[in-house]
Amino acid sequence: MPKLGMGPVRRRQLIDATIISIHEYGLADTTVTRIAKKAGVSPGIVHHYFADKDELLFETMRDMLENLRREAVDRFKRAKTPNQRLFAIIDASFSRQQFSPEVVTAWLALYASSRNSPRLARILSLYHRRLCSNLVSALKQIDPDENHHFQAEAIAALIDGLYLRAALNPDLHDMDSPRQLATRFVSQMLEQKNG
Amino acid sequence: MPKLGMGPVRRRQLIDATIISIHEYGLADTTVTRIAKKAGVSPGIVHHYFADKDELLFETMRDMLENLRREAVDRFKRAKTPNQRLFAIIDASFSRQQFSPEVVTAWLALYASSRNSPRLARILSLYHRRLCSNLVSALKQIDPDENHHFQAEAIAALIDGLYLRAALNPDLHDMDSPRQLATRFVSQMLEQKNG
Amino acid sequence: MPKLGMGPVRRRQLIDATIISIHEYGLADTTVTRIAKKAGVSPGIVHHYFADKDELLFETMRDMLENLRREAVDRFKRAKTPNQRLFAIIDASFSRQQFSPEVVTAWLALYASSRNSPRLARILSLYHRRLCSNLVSALKQIDPDENHHFQAEAIAALIDGLYLRAALNPDLHDMDSPRQLATRFVSQMLEQKNG
Amino acid sequence: MPKLGMGPVRRRQLIDATIISIHEYGLADTTVTRIAKKAGVSPGIVHHYFADKDELLFETMRDMLENLRREAVDRFKRAKTPNQRLFAIIDASFSRQQFSPEVVTAWLALYASSRNSPRLARILSLYHRRLCSNLVSALKQIDPDENHHFQAEAIAALIDGLYLRAALNPDLHDMDSPRQLATRFVSQMLEQKNG
DNA sequence: AATGAATGAGCCTTCATTCAT
DNA sequence: TATGAATGAAGGCTCATTCAT
Structure with missing residues (x-):
């Protein structure tokens, strides 16, 4: 039945x-x-x-992006200050789920695939533009005078880069070290102006 | 014969x-x-x-790493000041050759593959440790008091991250924008102390 | 379903x-x-x-051995006298099925392959030990005083040899001649004592 | 040069x-x-x-047959009595050279191949007819009244069969046991008449 | 909704054979 | 005479996909 x-x-x-x-x-x-x-x-x-294997892979990637987005939104809602809102976005990328070995591997694989799949490239690109725009929004509230686009791009690149580096260490099941580096980096970036 | x-x-x-x-x-x-x-x-x-396809792929990856190393060494030799030595290392990653679409794609594939190939993981890891140690050396000569390891990790992550971002923009055949971002980022990092 | x-x-x-x-x-x-x-x-x-071609070949060989065994058992069950039991074993090797050109060719291939396949060598060796032990049992009931092991080995060798000879004559689609030779040979061997 | x-x-x-x-x-x-x-x-x-691989294989088989023939001729020349001449032929097949593992394997392989190579089948068949005719000649001199053809066929089959059986025992680097069996078998065959 | 049998294209690899040197 | 680079045709095997049940 x-x-x-x-x-x-x-x-x-x-x-x-x-x-x-x-x-x-x-x-x-x-x-x-x-x-x-x-x-x-x-x-x-x-x-x-x-429909076919490609669609399954595509939906898998979309699911991963959606998970990441949800984690960011959840943290964002709980944030009280502009600063907290900024770090909500950053921390989402270093959540336990996002940093599990399986997810890290899948992210890397799908990033690589995107170079030969316009569909994958499109949603990845879309996500990244959204990430940057969110970062810009948050940064704007912290300090209206900075060059937010530059800062946002730098932060986004740093996050991706730390992801990559973490992927190189198969033993690294721990997301604290990269997150701390990111946190410290962004903190310095913000202090610079005020320093 | x-x-x-x-x-x-x-x-x-x-x-x-x-x-x-x-x-x-x-x-x-x-x-x-x-x-x-x-x-x-x-x-x-x-x-x-x-011997087989795997070896060809592995040697291809090794060749790419070697090219990158050579570009860094070449620039390094021509550098006069500590600052120039630091940027020699960074600039190598943004050379015309390293940023060609083909090489960017291959780098991404290499990173992704490394998650399932201990051999690839090993040479990539080796390369990264060497990169960081070179960055630390250069940073030390510029400012003996800083936390060089942290800085080196941040710079390395930023480079990789910019690579990833560039890979997402298939239209971006130009390495100037990412390099400028990296340059500006590192400059600020160095100035911070002295500021 | x-x-x-x-x-x-x-x-x-x-x-x-x-x-x-x-x-x-x-x-x-x-x-x-x-x-x-x-x-x-x-x-x-x-x-x-x-699993692979090797397994198919191995199972084919095993199937042939099993067929031969079954033919021997069938004939054995129908035998009434000790003499009939002995010839039941011998006749099985010269049955219409066992002497078909296809099966003869496959047997030869099996023997040849066994020299480079421990697996094949094992089941062939097992089969041969069983054949000899069956021959010895039958011979014992006919004449308790003979050197049964020697006789059994001779009979087994003769059967294999006649197989080989038959394989050399591609025109020989008929198993009567070799069987008669074997029968006559074994009869003489048995009579010798009593003569 | x-x-x-x-x-x-x-x-x-x-x-x-x-x-x-x-x-x-x-x-x-x-x-x-x-x-x-x-x-x-x-x-x-x-x-x-x-000319090609096939010819190399063919020539290899021809060479092996020639070696066997030479060994038989050598022994034959040294034989003094009719009985010795008969066993010269038999012993040649159990010489150290013919029973070396390499040669046994090659014989088996080429026998098997002969089923799909008319060329191989032809020279093998030719050799066997010659072997039988030689056996018949020798047998005739020992006892003019016997059925030589039957005896020759039986002896030839026995030799081939012992070869096969020996091939099954990879450890059997020793040709004595099969030769003794053959010798004993033929002796009994000859005695039978006189007994 | 679900199974797993079945297909057929295509991949990696091997190999007899040829050929420039 | 001799080399080993090079070819191209299979061969074994895998796999996405389809289909009868």
Whole structure:
């Protein structure tokens, strides 16, 4: 008998399985069959919920971006001061979830893929513009006179760079060190003016 | 006697073709046949010069790291002042060659692959430690009192991050903007103390 | 639900196709594609039922040994006298099935391959020890005083030798002549004592 | 400068290397390159001395048959009595050279190949007819009244069978046991009449 | 909704053979 | 005579995708 409303459940399972597979085997060796097995379903069913493998990967990336956005929004809401709002955005990138080995690997893989997938490139680019614009907004409230665009770009680059560096240390299961570096860096940047 | 000394020539051709293929098709769709065709040779000959595809990819990555190192060393030798030595290292990463679309794509692929290849992870990690240690040396000569390790890590992360951001903008064939951002960032970092 | 229980059917088809291919093209030119085509399936499906080509070949060999064993057991059960039991074992090797050109070719290939495959060598050796021990048992019941081990070895060698000779005569589609020779040979061996 | 008269030397080296390769890697994995390497020459030169790989294999088999024939002739010449002449033929098959692991493996491989190579089948068949006719001649001198053809076929089959059985025991570097069995078997066969 | 059997294209790799030197 | 670079055709195997059930 057909199970109803399995759509969202299966999609969730498959996306999670995709991330884990990318981490475990690498994107190149992440096959539909492997994903299905990890999700506990048959290979055939994958194409019931995703048009093809590409779409599954794309939706996986979109899901990751959405998770990141949600974490930023959550922190943002709880922030009281302009300064806290700025660090809410930054801290989201260094959350426990975002820094889990699986997610780090998937981010890197999808970034790399984006160079040959206009679709991936588009949503990544969109996200980055939004990140920068959010950073600019926050910075503006802290100090209206600075060159916010420059600062925002620098902060965004720093975050991505720390991500990359963290990815190089497979043993680094800890996001504190990079976050502290980012925090300290941004603090200095802000103090500079006032110094 | 046969055609002698073709080894270095073919290896060069194949490595170059590999980088271009990665850029053009993506690492996942970079096949030995495509590489060979781009190098103007038959598919079979590839295994005459490289044990297998993995080795070709690995040597390609090693070659890229070596190129980067060479560019840094060249600039370093021509530097006169401590400040120039610091920027020699930074500028190397933003050279025309390093910032060509092909090389940027390949770098991203390299980073992503390293998560599933201990071999790649090792040489990348080695390179990064060397980069940081060079930055620390240069920073020490500029201002003996600073926390050089922190600064070096920040600079290294910023460089990588700008690379990533550049990779997201496929239209950005120009390395000036990221380099200027890096330069300005580092300048401010140095001035801060003296300010 | 999918087509279920195809496993045994396909495995049977593929093993049969393998034997025919070995006969038709030789082991060296027996490709997975040819086997598949002869079995009426696609090349890809072969690896659904056998881990790799080696396993298919191994299972083919095992199947042949099992067929031979079954024929011997069948004849053995129908035998009434000790003498009949002895000839039951011998006759099994000269059954219509065992002496078909395809099976003869495959046997030869199996023997030859065993020299470079410990796995094959093991099951062949096992089979031969069992054959000898069966021969010894039968011989013992006929004449308790003889040197049964010597006799058994001689009979076993003769059977194999006649197989080889038959293989050399591609025209020899008939197993009567070798069987008669074996029968006569063994009869004389038994009479010798009593004569 | 061209070396003259290298033909026979090279052909010898290559045939020897072929036999060793078949033993070491199996016929299926005996490549021209491997043979050449084992012979200490370049892969290309093989086709200077043999039209193609098939011919090299064919010549190898012919060489093995010739060696066997020579051993038989040598022993035959030294034989004094009819009985000795019969055992000269038999013993040749169990000489140290013929029973070396390499030669046993090569014999088996080439026997198996003969099923798909009319050329190989022809010279093998020819050799066997000659062997039988020689056995018949020898048997005739011992006892003019027997059924020589039957006896010759039985002896020939036994020899081949013992070869096969010996091939199954990779540890069996010793030809004594099979030869003794053959000797004893033939002796009994001859005594039977006189008993 | 779900299975897993089945397909067929394509990938990496090997190899007999040829050829320029 | 001899080399080893080079070719190109398969071969084994994998995999996204489809389909009967």
